[in-house]
Amino acid sequence: MNRLSCIVIFLSLSFTLFSRTSISSNPDMGVIRDRITDGLLGSGVNDHHIKELMRGLNSEGCWSEINYEDLSRTAFENSKHTSRLVMLSRAWRNPASSFYKNKELLEKIEAALAFWVKNDFICENWWNNEIGTPNDLANTLLLVGDELPKDLVHKTRPIVGRAHLEADGARPSGDRIKIADIYARNLLFFEDEKRFGEVVKVIENEIKFETGRGMQHDYSFHHRDDRVNNTLSYGLQFADVFAVWADYVANTGYSFSEEKIQILVDYYLDGICKMMAFGKYPDLGAKNRSISRSGALRAMGTSTPEKLLKVTDYRSKELQEIISVRSENAKSTGIYSKFFCLSEYSSHQRPAYFSSVRMYSKRNCNMEVPYNGEGLLNHYLGDGANYVYVDGTEYYDIFPVFDWQKIPGTTILQKPELIPEKDIQKWGLTTFVGSAADGRYNVSAFDFVSPHDKTKAKKSWFFFDDEYVCLGSGISSDENYPVVTTLNQTHLKGDVVVNENDKKTIPEQGERRLSSVQWIYHNGIAYFFPKPATVDLGNQPQRGSWSGINRQAGISTQEVSREIFKLWINHGTHPQNETYEYVVIPGVPTRSLDKRVKNIQVETIKNSNEIQAVRHKKLNIVQAVFYQPGTLKITHKLSLSTENPCIIILEYDKDVPVKITVSDPNRYLESLSFSLSAKVQSRPDMSSDWDEEKGVSRLTVKLPAGIYAGESKVIRL
Template identity: 50%
Template sequence: MITYNSTAKGRLSSFGSNLFLGAILFFLLTDYALAIPVNTDFDLVKERVVAEYLTSEVNAEAIEELLISQNPDGTWPGINYQDVSRTGFEHYFHTGNMVTLAKAYRQPNSKYKGSPKVKQAVTDALAHWVENDYFCDNWWHNQIGTPNNLVAVMLLLGDELPEELVKAAQPIIGRAHLNASGARPSGDRIKIAGILAKNLLFLGEKEKFEAVLKVIEGEIKFSTGSRGLQRDFSFHHRVDRVNNTSSYGLGYADAFVEWLVYTADTRYAFSSDKVAILVDYYLDGISKNLAFGKYLEAGAKNRSIARPGALHGLDAKTPRKLLQATDYRKVDLEEIVKIREEGIYKVTLSYAKYFWQTEFFTFQRPDYFTSVRMFSTRNDNMEVPYNSEGLKNHHRGDGTNHLSITGKEYFDIFPVMDFQKIPGTTILQKERLPDPDQIQKPGYTDFVGAVTDDLYGSVAFDFISPHDPLKAKKSWFFFDKEYVCLGAGINAKGKQAVFTTLNHLLLQGEVYAKVGQETKILERGKHEFKDLDWIYHDRVGYFMLAPQEVELSFGEVTGNWTTINQQTRAPQEDVTKDVFSLWVNHGNNVRQASYAYLILPNAGLEETKAYQFNDQIEILSNTPALQAVRHKQLLQVQANFYKAGKLDLGDGLELTMDGPGLVLLHLDDQNIVKMAVSDPSRKLDKMHFQLNSKLNLKGNKQQVEWDAEHWISKVTVQLPEGEFAGSSVILGD
């Protein structure tokens, strides 16, 4: 029989034994843990980079075809290995095939995982490349394209490739370095630095890797007046100050976001202020250069419109990555994700945004998006047709005004497009466009700009064509349901006619016209009107606000990509599409011509029939000195003064400007409740004007002197200077 005391003694004895054994086990486990390599931040970043490569699906049929078709010397048929020109260099298919095979070799769910046959195919392809070291006439392939693919192969498969082959590839990958000719402060610098950083991960060089990441983070900055991110959140890739926000600027952001995610929660993580700049740029720069924050937009694109599929919709990958990395502006990022994943019918965005550093204006409402592209003495008109792309882009900065309701209105129209009928432009109709080397030109005028209160806005373009003997004052006035386009002082010399194009897009459905009291469906072909009320096509109504000769053409048009793109990868076959074109014909030898029309977006036919623009819109002035519109329902006046002058605002109110400038007024009877002003010329530090109303607006940007005897408010507004010159000053609530 066991007594209490003996039991207690046994328990104590057992506890002591367990304690001793536990101590031994602790020291054994500690020694074992110390023997296991620690997964450092450096290793973690490398794992994340490799994991990103493996997110794409492996196409088994494509892998099998690459294996079967590969030649004994490691090449593939169908690639021209002799042509290393700027328009050729099909060699990127070769290095791209290597990456595809390497992914199949490493992908856990791939049937080719660890396949000796796949590894041998990559080995043969790499051996061929390092033996020949193909060098393109276009630096981009040498410093970005080829190194980027080769470093991917290294990270995916390099440890299993022959050592001498890996060493031989290093000088080729090494052309991506911070002193390379292409590593200029812009999107390409970040891409090159990113390739270098990945190679350092592969080589295990931690100190150099950390130094390169500091360079990458340091490039998240404003570079107004030079290459890179501008204060208005547009992006300049070159010193010509052409809008590159949705081309190079998109790659700039994606490269940062890539490393933001790779380095999150590690010693290499980006600082919060850099992350905030990146998010602001993505939302207020890139996304506001896109139709509905999703579709690449024709007005924002340059030579890349010569590539099939250039105006595709973006996926939600990048904004989702930003949401993983930060909570900053979370709601706005979630809105972009929702639009891209669920469709534009989910859009709730409304804004007016002017990129004053780039002469580009965008306007979004839940059911439509539109833009205006211009140039000035500060910005060249268009990108150079580098690498023989965009060969007819001469007039694509001449006050271009694209309109999107679905985001697909202009998708791949460009091989059949008439590049002298670009939406919004006023162009002298030449027999042929000048040579492509004449595309890029500086502007002749500085009165180019916009005024916005962030929700509404007007745009003014003192336009002098750099290609033709043509001048015009062009303005756009943007409201909620409609916008108004005015032109005045149109002068041109020569026998060729001058056209102002309302729209030039893909034909969708029937075309209706109201002439006099008659509304009818039009037949395909060309039509001319002298007393046209409106045209209706594809949920858009085009209203004529003044007598003018209007011409319309719609039907099949045949063209070819090679007329605008001489890259060897450009499709060679003819393309036929249905196209809709609507324009005002000003005739030839034009003197003081004008135009006035209104666009009613996303309207049904019955809504268009019922719309009475006189109930909504009043044109207050359309002269070379002043263009102004009053919206009767919104109680709003937008006025573009090209010089000092006086404007009757209605209801007994008068505005007197002491000099040029743009003004947006919100009215309440005889009171001004809110206003915005800007100086497109950027010559003034202050703007002076008078109103015959007692002005009492909040804000510290203005001084108001009330002259009770003459019942006049004398107003002085302090204008933005330096890198903010040309932006708007908003006064009031």
């Protein structure tokens, strides 16, 4: 007898030992059930669709167009049956529907549920057995269970009961809280007051920081031990379930503590929302295999922030702005620059644009495994991907036609074909991966060595207010294929304008190589080359299909065509120590671009294998990446020398340093030592030793340690 069968028998026996406690003896449970039921009813019912579903249900209680035979993890159309049960039950329970309390509809629901119970379909994918099916059946019982034959309800109970806290899928992560959610609704329907209270407490206590699976101390989320960033998938479900239950139990004896609610609000605003363009559109850089499903980058709704606002005043203005941005198309006022140290992901937001960088190291895997046949071409999505948004829809559903070896921001070997999907996930090969971030600006760096083919590059991104700089050095490969750095690949929206040899043109659709290019403009974003460059440009249709990236049953095999803008630099075959340098200027109109470029405020100080550094002349900021100890001249009188590999942001006033932000991307050091050619006083967490003869202050900064290793230390001088 297998484990699943044992669990079913155990649950069936244990359930019969408990007599149902009347909800009337605990008014709070009645209040909570009413709230859940009201939520399940939704905003309306499509009566025409309900009529079609009723007509299509045959005498056996099933729908002939559903394939009930294929129980594989890439198929299981059976889930359509249980989701239709919920739709029918909503219509029966909703006073706004013409089928409200309809006798024939209730008979159809009973027949469809009896068919499922009789066959008890088990999928090869545990998720359907412990989450998908129990979730639908629990909702069906809450909506119409009181009207169904007791014997049928009794037979349904063990199937719903597969969602329990000892289930295989209930491991600490986003799935555990969802399973607890289903379990609690099941116990609520069967009026098991004692265990209901225990499970609600489990849901509340899941809001905690973890060092393994779960919510990380930097407000990112890891679902598995591969340490892949799952904040906008499992981590989003994690927040949604908690917010739903915080609302369900508010002002009852089961209310969540303010402490837990505030942790969730912080996670939602400082984690989830900071991985979304303008707090509204999920960033492609924080997504994994789900992008192989249509609509994966659609604008987010307002349900979760609205529920949080109902249960707390904490950070209410920020929650309200998120709601306004999502529901009223209000303009985001967000200004931040954040590095998620534990997931090696950077995000940078300004009112006019959003940008991100995704990286990985020996500490994290590059990408999620293509579970269940999804994300079949995601090989390079973690390889320094850099996306930029001015409206939020730049990459929406681009994926069937995507050129998967030209991921924006990456430096990739162009192979004739990709390796098998089973080899997509790899641990990184380097440790120098990180960022210095002070909350407003950040510089991120990636000592990149491809785990797929050993292509090498030193890659860095320098983020400011109106632009950011992208540098690459040491680009090398021994393979007999060209290596390409892609600036962007996005939907083609309007004309492309090229400034080549001081001559502006609007090229016809096609693909071409351009030389002596000063800048290229497309869809509100300029790509400026401080040194005129040779680049490749595509502005033409690309073709593909959803089935090319997703093997799930029912995925469309139809070829689709979309017009794509694609810009890249070809470093040639067998490149050795090649470089690139470009500036991305988002949110600038073409009419002011020449003036903007002429007065560009950023300049590259160094772009070598040892140091990559950029100065912002107006802000008086230098951002620098030291792959090795070295010296950098900041101004005529001010210089910086480091004793360790590190990343630094230095702000100065004339020749006087005023603020410094440092980090150790290798995460080896307890303290970081460097010298400035200026007299600097000691500060808390920083000692200063002034050498009068050399005119140099030797500074030693105590760095964040433990789970915070790799995070930035900000010191005002």
